[in-house]
Amino acid sequence: MERTKVAELLRSTDFGKEVCVKGWVRTKRGNKNVAFIALNDGSIIHNIQLVADVAVFGEEALKPVTTGACIAATGTLVKSQGQGQTVEIQAKTIEVYGTADAETFPLQKKGHTLEFLREIAHLRPRTNTFGAVLRIRHHMAYAVHKFFNDKGFFCLHSPIITGSDAEGAGEMFRVTTLDMKNPPKNPDGSINYKEDFFGKESNLTVSGQLEAELGALALGLVYTFGPTFRAENSNTPRHLAEFWMIEPEMAFYDIKDNMDLAEEMLKYLIRYALEHCKDDLEFLNNMYDKELLNRLNSIAASSFQRLTYTEAIEVLKASGKKFEFKAEWGVDLQKEHENHLVDHFKKPVILTDYPKGIKAFYMKQNEDGKTVRAMDVLFPYVGEMIGGSQREENYDKLHARIKEMGLHEESLWWYLETRKFGTCPHSGFGLGFERLILFMTGMTNVRDIIPFPRTPKNAEF
RNA sequence: GUACGAGAAGCUCAUAUGGAUGAGCGGCUGCCUGUUAAGCAGAUGGCAGAAGGUUCGAAUCCUUCCUUGUACGCCA
Structure with a gap:
């Protein structure tokens, strides 16, 4: 089934339609019977909520669905029974593309300081x-x-x-292909840039x-x-x-x-x-x-x-x-x-x-x-x-x-x-x-x- | 580059005058029949940025260095 972006799903009123959504788990909460998964795919700031019956999936199958994991899910687009969102997906299948070990994944559900996020710039998007x-x-x-x-x-x-x-x-950044440990020298001891890639000194603009x-x-x-x-x-x-x-x-x-x-x-x-x-x-x-x-x-x-x-x-x-x-x-x-x-x-x-x-x-x-x-x-x-x-x-x-x-x-x-x-x-x-x-x-x-x-x-x- | 501040648990911070390190959150375990950064309970988790020094004793005082924040300078 073709993937639909979250931005589009949240606008949709096509209840009863079978859809496929792919993205990264923001949070999962729930109880013995039902799990709520907030999924974000970057197309929009808002998440779509996946509802998974534990009886259907089994507790073990839902275990790898943790904050940060990447999943693909199919299900039925329905009017939400809860408050806080108008539409949600009653999930039928969930495929985990990539897990995110909860003990080491640095992004938690609660907010982080911007200073800390700078240290994990690879994940902060x-x-x-x-x-x-x-x-x-x-x-x-x-x-x-x-x-x-x-x-x-x-x-x-x-x-x-x-x-x-x-x-x-x-001040400029020098661009060179010369060997910095052993650059070619002029008779007066200065570096001979004629030997450099461009035949002269060059810099980043x-x-x-x-x-x-x-x-x-x-x-x-x-x-x-x-x-x-x-x-x-x-x-x-x-x-x-x-x-x-x-x-x-x-x-x-x-x-x-x-x-x-x-x-x-x-x-x-x-x-x-x-x-x-x-x-x-x-x-x-x-x-x-x-x-x-x-x-x-x-x-x-x-x-x-x-x-x-x-x-x-x-x-x-x-x-x-x-x-x-x-x-x-x-x-x-x-x-x-x-x-x-x-x-x-x-x-x-x-x-x-x-x-x-x-x-x-x-x-x-x-x-x-x-x-x-x-x-x-x-x-x-x-x-x-x-x-x-x-x-x-x-x-x-x-x-x-x-x-x-x-x-x-x-x-x-x-x-x-x-x-x-x-x-x-x-x-x-x-x-x-x-x-x-x-x-x-x-x-x-x-x-x-x-x-x-x-x-x-x-x-x- | 200058000035001031900060570096302690995965994160955010308490630790009064130097005297056995604490909490919240996260993660973990358990409970709760639709939750909304859920709720409740429990256990786990750190030799306090690095190196020196002062002291009976240093997270706490001093020195140097590193990283980081803010203001200013350079500019966009």
């Missing part, structure tokens, strides 16, 4: 929480592609391995932006959605060494178009989640964060507060609040400052036109000679969600800035050539996918947002 998070993560990934596709963007696959060391977004710009200057509207790697020793609930980033890049967009796109996209994604992840969001709302649904609904309906860095400094100064670090023009905003701004406006804030000294080389320089057309989107709950800018399209200005900042000009030759050949105004931004999911789920640590987190001192699984 079987919990309600991670089922919900991972389903939401999937829907958000799909929604990102759908959003861009519907707007005429093309997905561009930027490289994972890069020979460029000038992206400037953080920290951003697909520069390549996305090349794509935008040919296809118009593009976006990347891929993994990025940063070897920073960042120990916070918002940082990972390996994370996923969405980086749209748009020809002919100025900073305002850029902001409009970022705001439209974020609201679209929130609405998409509210529409397609209802059960999972309700579970997370009840279990972790009672304000989750309110927050999602309110931000989907809000219009983001836009102001310049200079105006933000004024707001901070006028607040009269005592900050640990004084808010002063020219200094990068501290977390406490960002938090104050978001609290002050009570909605997402888009900050623009930062001092050029604290931003990356590729951002378009303003006429004032002091600021660049950067934009950061600050969100309640998670902080910096997006970082982006209008890009500097003028060759001379870009070149001067690269020299001024002491960057390795030669390795950026290809990037500079786009400004020589058919340059145009363009903009883009980077959205941290895990931070988006953090916001979307009400979870508090990105280690619980990605199936297998990579953080300093941790690459298990």
Whole structure:
């Protein structure tokens, strides 16, 4: 008999129908006469209840049906006699695919802390929480592609391995096939990378932006959605060494178009989640964060507060609040400052036109000679969600800035050539996918947002 | 990387000023004719992260290291 998913069975009113269901046992309870098995197959957060008459199956046959075991069952879909569910399956056959020794299976019926579940990341997808998070993560990934596709963007696959060391977004992971115990040396004792796989030093990418710009200057509207790697020793609930980033890049967009796109996209994604992840969001709302649904609904309906860095400094100064670090023009905003701004406006804030000294080389320089057309989107709950800018399209200005900042000009030759050949105004931004999911789920640590987190001192699984 | 906190039973935690280690849950055994993270009863289960040190005596005090949490920094 063909397997029917639990999600479908729970919607069905086809009572009397013979069905087959397969999944993992969450709990089994009952007495001498009847056993109730809560079965979950991952298709939905809810379980279906199997009712097994002990007289039919025999006590011994039901023994291996324990929490964590995988089974296939056939039976009749019936209206539940008990409370708590509308439909259930009166079981006729049960086949055990895989047992789970109750003494050693680490997931118990009662809840576990998220910290403990991180230690058993290979099994935590079987919990309600991670089922919900991972389903939401999937829907958000799909929604990102759908959003861009519907707007005429093309997905561009930027490289994972890069020979460029000038992206400037953080420390990089070296990629090499050289024998680390005995690397080939130059006469001066340094390592000879000419012997390495690519004939030069290479690393894992920290951003697909520069390549996305090349794509935008040919296809118009593009976006990347891929993994990025940063070897920073960042120990916070918002940082990972390996994370996923969405980086749209748009020809002919100025900073305002850029902001409009970022705001439209974020609201679209929130609405998409509210529409397609209802059960999972309700579970997370009840279990972790009672304000989750309110927050999602309110931000989907809000219009983001836009102001310049200079105006933000004024707001901070006028607040009269005592900050640990004084808010002063020219200094990068501290977390406490960002938090104050978001609290002050009570909605997402888009900050623009930062001092050029604290931003990356590729951002378009303003006429004032002091600021660049950067934009950061600050969100309640998670902080910096997006970082982006209008890009500097003028060759001379870009070149001067690269020299001024002491960057390795030669390795950026290809990037500079786009400004020589058919340059145009363009903009883009980077959205941290895990931070988006953090916001979307009400979870508090990105280690619980990605199936297998990579953080300093941790690459298990 | 900095600051502070935490590492004891499978899990979550009590163990007041250093003085024979405790509980709840899980798992196990038994009871209960439809249960809902079921209920009731019982037994089992740990030389307290690692290494040193102080002391008659250390889970408790000190040192170093490891792991982990939170805040901050780097950013997304």
